Amino acid sequence: MSRNPHHDVVVLGGGTAGELAARELAEAGRDVALVEGRLLGGEAPYLSAVPIASLLHSARCGEAWETAVARRAELTGGPEDAAAQARLIQAGVTVLRGRGRVLQPGRVIVGETTVTCDDIVICTGSEPVVPGVEGLAEAPIWTSDEALTTSDLPRRLVVLGGGRVGCALAQLYAAFGSQVTVVEQAGRLLPAEAAFTGEILGDALRRAGVDLRLGTEPVKVERTFPGVRLWLTDGGALDADRILVAVGRRPRTEDLVLSEAGVELRPGEPLPIDESCRVLGVEGPVPGLWAAGDVTGQRTVHAAAHQARVAVAGVLGKRREADYRAIPRWVPTSPAVYAVGVSPQEAAEAGMDLLSAGYDLAATTRGRIEHAGLTGRPGGGSGGRVEVYADRSTGLLVGAAAVGPYAEEWMGEITMAIRAGIPLSVLTEVVHAFPTYGEAVEASLRELAARL
Numbered sequence: 001m002s003r004n005p006h007h008d009v010v011v012l013g014g015g016t017a018g019e020l021a022a023r024e025l026a027e028a029g030r031d032v033a034l035v036e037g038r039l040l041g042g043e044a045p046y047l048s049a050v051p052i053a054s055l056l057h058s059a060r061c062g063e064a065w066e067t068a069v070a071r072r073a074e075l076t077g078g079p080e081d082a083a084a085q086a087r088l089i090q091a092g093v094t095v096l097r098g099r100g101r102v103l104q105p106g107r108v109i110v111g112e113t114t115v116t117c118d119d120i121v122i123c124t125g126s127e128p129v130v131p132g133v134e135g136l137a138e139a140p141i142w143t144s145d146e147a148l149t150t151s152d153l154p155r156r157l158v159v160l161g162g163g164r165v166g167c168a169l170a171q172l173y174a175a176f177g178s179q180v181t182v183v184e185q186a187g188r189l190l191p192a193e194a195a196f197t198g199e200i201l202g203d204a205l206r207r208a209g210v211d212l213r214l215g216t217e218p219v220k221v222e223r224t225f226p227g228v229r230l231w232l233t234d235g236g237a238l239d240a241d242r243i244l245v246a247v248g249r250r251p252r253t254e255d256l257v258l259s260e261a262g263v264e265l266r267p268g269e270p271l272p273i274d275e276s277c278r279v280l281g282v283e284g285p286v287p288g289l290w291a292a293g294d295v296t297g298q299r300t301v302h303a304a305a306h307q308a309r310v311a312v313a314g315v316l317g318k319r320r321e322a323d324y325r326a327i328p329r330w331v332p333t334s335p336a337v338y339a340v341g342v343s344p345q346e347a348a349e350a351g352m353d354l355l356s357a358g359y360d361l362a363a364t365t366r367g368r369i370e371h372a373g374l375t376g377r378p379g380g381g382s383g384g385r386v387e388v389y390a391d392r393s394t395g396l397l398v399g400a401a402a403v404g405p406y407a408e409e410w411m412g413e414i415t416m417a418i419r420a421g422i423p424l425s426v427l428t429e430v431v432h433a434f435p436t437y438g439e440a441v442e443a444s445l446r447e448l449a450a451r452l
Contacts, residue, residue, distance in 0.1 A: 007033040009315060010108045010117040012100045013252075015042020016301045017293030017308040018123030019084065024312045025121075026092040033117070034093050035100035035110050039081045042125060043145075044301045046079035051148040052168055053332055059175035060334060068176070069151045079149070101255040105288045119288045119315050122256065122271060122279065123308070126249040126294035129268075131160070135221035139228045141243045144169065154178055154242040158230060160218065162189040164331045166246035167201055171333050173244075174208045181211040181238055183230070188214060190337065193329070194344050194401040196358075196385055197337045201403060204335060213238070251295040261286045270297030275321040277311040290314060303327045325398070326419035330408045335384050338407040341399030341418045342389060352398075357447035358387035361404045365435035370405065386440040388414065388448050395452050396421055397445075410437050424449040 011022040014036030022034040039046055051072045058068030077083065088095055101109045102122065108115045128143035130136065142150070144165050155178065159170045162184030174180040182205070184191070189198035189205075189212070202212055216234040227241040250268045258265060262281030265271070271279060271291045278285035292307035306322060313320035331337035347354040361367040361384040384404030391398045400414045417427055427445050432438030 004114050004116060005033075006116045007031045007094065008117065009033070009119045009121060010035060010100075010115055011121045011123060012102060012108060013042075013123035013125055013293070013295070014038075014040040014084070014088075014095075015123055015125045015293060015304065016044055017304040017311075018042070018121070019088065020305055020308040021121050021123060021292060021312050022088060022093045023091040024309070025315060026088075028312075028316055030315070032093050033096055033115060034088060035096045035098065035108060035115075037097065037099040039079055040084035040088065040095070041081055042301075042304075045084075046076050046081075047145045047148055048165075049301055049332075051076050052172065055148070055172050056168070056175075056332055056334070059172060065153050065176045066151075072148075099255065101257070103257050104260045105286055117288075119290065121308075121311050121315065122289070122291040122295055123293045123304075124252040124255070124295045126251050126299070128245060129248045129250050130245050131218075131247055133218045133221055135223070136218070136243070136245075139221045139223065139243055140241070141245055143245050147173075147244050152242075154240075156227065156240045157181070157242050157244060158183060158238050158240040159244045159246055161246035161248070162186070162198070162212070162214070163192070163246065163248070164190065164329070164337075166244075167205065167337075168331055168333050169244060169246060170210050171205055171208055174205070174210050179211075180209070181213060181240070183213045183216060183218060183232065183238070185217040186214065190331070192343065192345065193337070193339050194387055196387065197339065197401050197403050200335070200384060201331070201333060201337055204333065249294065249299065251297065253295060258286075258289075261289065263289075271295050276314050276319070277307050277322060278314060298327075300327065300329065323419065326415045328408070328411075328415055332408075335404050336407045337401075337403050338411045339399070339401040340411070340415045341397075342391075343399060343401070344389065347389065347391075347399070353392040354398075355390045355392050355448065355451055356387055357444050357451060358385055359440040359443040359447070360385050361437055361440050363443075364437060364439040366437050366439065367404075369435060386411075386437075386444050388441075388444045390424065390448055390452060392452070395424065397424060397427065397448075402440075404437055404440075407437075410441070413438075414441065424452065 008030040009032045011018045011034045026032045054072045098110045157178045159166045159182045170180045170182045216232045218230045220231040222229045230238045251270045279289040290311040292311045293304035310322045329339045386402045389399040
C-alpha cells in the first residue's frame with residue numbers, strides 16, 4: 001500500500017450501515033475502503049439483536065443457562081468477524097483495520113496512514129452511556145455489551161433503565177433465575193412509548209419475578225462484600241452482585257474533527273444530516289460527506305440500513321430521501337412490544353391533534369384460545385392490546401403500538417399503511433384470517449375510521 005492511498009469512497013465504521021454501504025458501493029463499481037477497529041458487522045450480530053433474541057428464545061424453551069450461552073455463541077460466532085470480512089472482500093471492498101479519524105472531507109487518517117478519497121460515509125455507531133452516579137464507575141457494572149456476551153449469571157442483578165434494552169435484559173436474566181430489580185427514573189416503563197405498553201409489560205415483568213422501582217434513580221453506589229449497595233432518591237437501597245447500565249447510548253463522534261468543514265459537533269449529540277443523509281455544516285450540506293446509523297441519532301438496525309441505502313444513492317449521484325415516518329421500534333420480550341410512527345407523546349409535543357382507538361387481544365378469538373381467562377383490566381393482562389393513531393387534520397394513520405405475542409410479526413401491515421399513506425377507508429376493508437390477532441388490528445382501524 002502506498003503512503004497515501006486513494007479510494008473513491010472511504011466508509012468509516014463496519015457496522016450494519018457501514019457494511020451495507022461499502023458492499024453496495026463496491027458492487028456498483030466504486031473503489032471502496034472500509035475502516036473498522038472493532039468487529040465488522042457492528043453491534044447487532046454480536047452484542048445486541050441476535051444474542052438477545054437467542055437468549056430469550058432459549059428462556060421461552062426452558063433451556064438451562066449453559067445451553068443458552070452455547071447456543072448464543074454458535075449463532076454470534078463467538079464473536080468472530082471473519083465471515084463479515086470475507087463478505088466485504090468478496091464484494092471488492094478494501095478492509096482497513098484500525099481506528100479511523102476524519103479531519104476534513106476527502107481525508108481519513110488510519111493509524112499513521114492518510115487515506116484520500118472523493119466521498120466519506122460516516123457510520124461510527126454509538127456506545128453505552130454510564131451516568132455520573134457517585135461510586136458507579138468503581139462498581140462491578142455491565143453495559144448491554146457485557147450482559148450479552150458473558151457466561152456469568154449473577155444471583156442479584158440491578159438494571160438501571162426501563163427502556164427497550166433494560167426491559168428485555170431484565171426479563172431475560174429473571175427467566176434464568178437471577179433476582180432482578182429495574183430502576184427507572186420515569187414513573188413507568190418504556191417512557192417514550194404509549195403508556196399502555198409500559199403498563200402491560202410491567203405486569204409481565206412482575207409476574208416473572210422482577211422488582212420494579214419506578215420514579216426513582218440511584219444517587220450513590222457503595223462496594224460491599226460480596227457486591228454493591230445502591231442508594232436511591234426515594235430513600236430506598238438495593239443490594240446487588242452486578243449492576244447493568246441500560247440508560248441509553250450516545251453517538252461515537254470523538255474521532256470526527258470537522259470544524260474546517262463548518263460542522264459543529266457537540267459531545268454526546270448526533271452528527272447532523274439532511275434528508276439525503278448528507279452531513280450538515282453551518283452553511284448547509286458538506287460536499288462529499290455522508291452519514292448513516294447510530295451516529296446520526298437513529299437507534300435501530302433497520303433504520304441504519306435504510307439510511308445507508310439513502311447515502312449510497314447519494315454517492316452514486318441518485319437523489320433519494322430518508323423517510324422516518326414508519327421506522328418500527330421493537331422490544332423482544334414476552335409479550336413483545338411493537339411501535340411505529342408517531343407516539344402519543346411525540347404528537348403532543350408537536351401539537352398534533354391525535355385521534356386514537358384500540359382493542360384488547362383478550363377480546364379476540366385467538367386471544368381466548370391462547371390466553372384463556374385473561375379478561376380483567378384494560379390490556380387483558382398478558383393478552384395485550386393494539387392502539388392506532390390518526391392525525392385528525394389529514395385523516396391518515398400516523399402511528400400505532402401493540403403489546404402481544406410476536407406483535408412484531410402481525411403488525412407489519414400497519415407499518416406499510418403508514419409508510420404508503422393508505423387511506424383508512426381502504427385499510428378497514430382488509431380481510432384478516434380467522435382466528436388471528438389481525439382481528440384486533442381490524443377492530444381498531446374500524447373504530448378509528450368511525451371516529452373520524
